[in-house]
Amino acid sequence: MNHGILSIEELRELALETDVNNVYWESLKMKYAQIFQYRLTLSPEQYDTHWVKPYATAIADVPGLISKTWMADFENGVFASFYLWNDKESMDCFMASPAIAQVAAEPFLKDLVITAIPVQEEASSITRGI
DSSP, X not given: OOTTOOOXXXXXXXXXXXXXXXXXXXXXXXXXXXEEEEEEOOOHHHIIIIIITTTHHHHHXXXXXXXXXXXXXXXXXXXXXXXXXXXXXXXXXXXXXXXXXXXXXXXXXXXXXXXXXXXXXXXXXXXXXX
């Protein structure tokens, strides 16, 4: 009878599993950033009516979103968005939503590239990033 006492091998295995699980769960809790880079075939007026107004309020209400920054260079047709998320799970839910599929299907959206990266909070706090 074991009486709830673990062997050295069982303790090592449990420690290894715990470390792996902790790394996984911590990765879900850390903040994430996304950079969307794309081209739009819209005038500045169309940008507001076809791109910002239809989506901005809905994006602002997405759970887990800390902020979204909109960037536009109309002269060169280059655009980007920077999203900051509370955690990876919120970001993943947003990316799997029908809303993002609708945005990606817009005929005036071209060459969309999305990069998702964990935020390094310690370094970012030094430069007032978070």
